[in-house]
Amino acid sequence: MKFTDLNPKREIGAHSLLVELGEFHLLVDGGMSPKDVGLASLPDYTRIPSDSIDLILLTHCHLDHIGSLPCVHRSQPSARVLMTPASGEILPVMLQNSYTVMLRQRDEKNVEEYPLFSRPEVDAVLGDFFPMHFGRTREFVKNGDRLKITFFPSGHVMGAASILLEHGGKKYFFTGDILFRRQHTLGGAQIPSMKVDTLIMETTRGLAEHPQNFLYEEELARLLASVIRTIKGGGSCLLPVFALGRMQEVITLIYEGRKRGILPGGFPIYCSGLGLAVVDVFEKIMRNRKKYGVDYTAQDPIVPPVRQDLRHRLAPSDEWGFRKRILTALNVRPLPRNRIKAGVDIRRPSLFIVSSGMLVENTPAYQVASSLLSFPHNLIAFTGYCDPDTPGGRLLALGPGDSFAFDALEFATTIRARVEHYDASGHADREDLLHMAHEMGPSSVVLSHGDGGARSWFENALQLALPTAKIINPEPQETYEI
Ligand SMILES: [Zn+2]
Ligand SMILES: [Zn+2]
Structure with missing residues (x-):
């Protein structure tokens, strides 16, 4: 070859x-x-x-x-x-x-x-x-x-x-x-x-590197707790995500929180247009799982060594999936981009699950971050890989009180919002x-x-x-x- x-x-x-x-x-x-x-x-x-x-x-x-x-x-x-x-x-x-x-x-x-x-x-x-x-x-x-x-x-x-x-x-x-x-x-x-x-x-x-006792489910629970704390404190949350895959996974997490009664209602949830378009395709695939062959299981699959979270890997037959009705249940809306301004806080506590996952310039997540970052009651929580050379990577490398520049918006501010990273890669x-x-x-x-x-x-x-x-x-x- x-x-x-x-x-x-x-x-x-x-x-x-x-x-x-x-x-x-x-x-x-x-x-x-x-x-x-x-x-x-x-x-x-x-x-x-x-x-x-x-x-x-x-x-x-x-x-x-x-x-x-x-x-x-x-x-x-x-x-x-x-x-x-x-x-x-x-x-x-x-x-x-x-x-x-x-x-x-x-x-x-x-x-x-x-x-x-x-x-x-x-x-x-x-x-x-x-x-x-x-x-x-x-x-x-x-x-x-x-x-x-x-x-x-x-x-x-x-x-x-x-x-x-x-x-x-x-x-x-x-x-x-x-x-x-x-x-x-x-x-x-x-x-x-x-x-x-x-x-x-x-x-x-x-x-x-993961700590020995790392559990994916616990990492997601920590993320959910941080979102709940922020909303209850009157702040807004930005979860920058990839529109394909990560967004649907995070929405499911929010839905589970709402279903279990630990995440309060009464605040709007916004997603970016591409993520919503992907949801329509997922719905089509999930309605025809057999035709698309998405449930294929290998006879003798390679299974990574036993660790505590193995049970989450060993169960391909477990119920998994994403249905559009979750968006309806959560009353998810498309992001109103023209209402979001750099340095101007969101008046009503809101949850933004928008792309890009690495806060690439001029994306919905970049714009929302420019609105939230200056205010201590807000949260920006990353859940996946961030290239160090992207705005997301640069933001994660800085700390509270540091200055951060949104070059594409010609806007710089002091980091006052909580910026967190969760390992849900x-x-x-x-x-x-x-x-x-x-x-x-x-x-x-x-x-x-x-x-x-x-x-x-x-x-x-x-x-x-x-x-x-x-x-x-x-x-x-x-x-x-x-
Ligand atoms: Zn990929
Ligand atoms: Zn890739």
């Missing part, structure tokens, strides 16, 4: 992997960096000759995996686009929203090259959609060469897949973004126990990934989707766990023969 990481930076962002296997030229994901603007947010597609890709494999629909797909697809007319049926529903919602955001940013930020793709180009991607049901192997033949492909549930978000390639008697496994633990809205990863030759793995949480713990690597016994491991420090941690840990394996921490844009 020839392997090239097309992400120009060694970090989470414009995720795209070029893979050459015999006669086959494949692309795994076509992402976009959320913190960069314009052409700088794209993977390096310049090295891909036009009409050379046979298959584009999509792991899931976060923008760091699909945000630039129409850009690369337009020069690859023969490529079929493989993804799960659920991803096939979510993808147009995410890309059409991205198109609208780029149109707005062209004016606001003066980015001439925006939008990077058109609406018909999103439709064209769907025209080449080849659905991959979990656990169902498909064989592709090119010039007599054969390639088998199987998608497995990777947890993380609805429709997300890990991908197995079988070619020339060898197995190559791509984790994609993966989470073994069950969430309220989604089951955990279902990866069958198997030996592979090469493992290409995400490394997002290489630097995230949608990515596997590093120990779980090490366990997976150990179970699969690969002769080579390729690291991807992580910051430099996170990859270094995995490089060392994997070398100890798999002493005979070759651990590759690839240079961006360099081709490796594996």
Whole structure:
């Protein structure tokens, strides 16, 4: 296999992997960096000759995996686009929203090259959609060469897949973004126990250490308690979230609090438009779970080592899901963006569950934060990964009394609101990934989707766990023969 990481930076962002296997030229994901603007947010597609890709494999629909797909697809007319049926529903919602955001940013930020793709180009991607049901192997033949492909549930978000390639008697496994633990809205990863030759793995949480007694459910309970305290104290809460996955998970938490009678009613709850559009798609998928195959369970799945929260991972058959009626029960409303002003407090205690999760500039969460941050009765609580170079990452690195600048709004203020971080990540713990690597016994491991420090941690840990394996921490844009 020839392997090239097309992400120009060694970090989470414009995720795209070029893979050459015999006669086959494949692309795994076509992402976009959320913190960069314009052409700088794209993977390096310049090295891909036009009409050379046979298959584009999509792991899931976060923008760091699909945000630039129409850009690369337009020069690859023969490529079929493989993804799960659920991803096939979510993808147009995410890309059409991205198109609208780029149109707005062209004016606001003066980015001439925006939008990077058109609406018909999103439709064209769907025209080449080849659905991959979990656990169902498909064989592709090119010039007599054969390639088998199987998608497995990777947890993380609805429709997300890990991908197995079988070619020339060898197995190559791509984790994609993966989470073994069950969430309220989604089951955990279902990866069958198997030996592979090469493992290409995400490394997002290489630097995230859990205390021994960490429990996901307790972390969520702490978050809920903080929200309740804030609302009762007359303040407002901002929970910055990714519109796909995390938002629905957090709304479920709020709903549980309301149902158990510990979260008072009588205050408005606002969500961003994209998150609400995603809910409509979830509803469609949940009504037809069988058709979309979202309940697939592996016969002999890889299960991470026993820890206290194992019970949350071991129960794929447990009830999970997200239904639109939760939004009705909570009377969730779309965010009134024009009523929210930097430095002007929200008069009535409110709860904002809006994107982006990393407080990227000009997003609804960024705007709400500029309103809440100056007042001590308010709360801003992050629940997932924040890149240190994003406004969210910068805010988390500061403390009370420090000054924080909302550059895009030309507004600076003193941090007086409570700023908290809860570990409710949608990515596997590093120990779980090490366990997976150990179970699969690969002769080579390729690291991807992580910051430099996170990859270094995995490089060392994997070398100890798999002493005979070759651990590759690839240079961006360099081709490796594996
Ligand atoms: Zn993701
Ligand atoms: Zn990702």
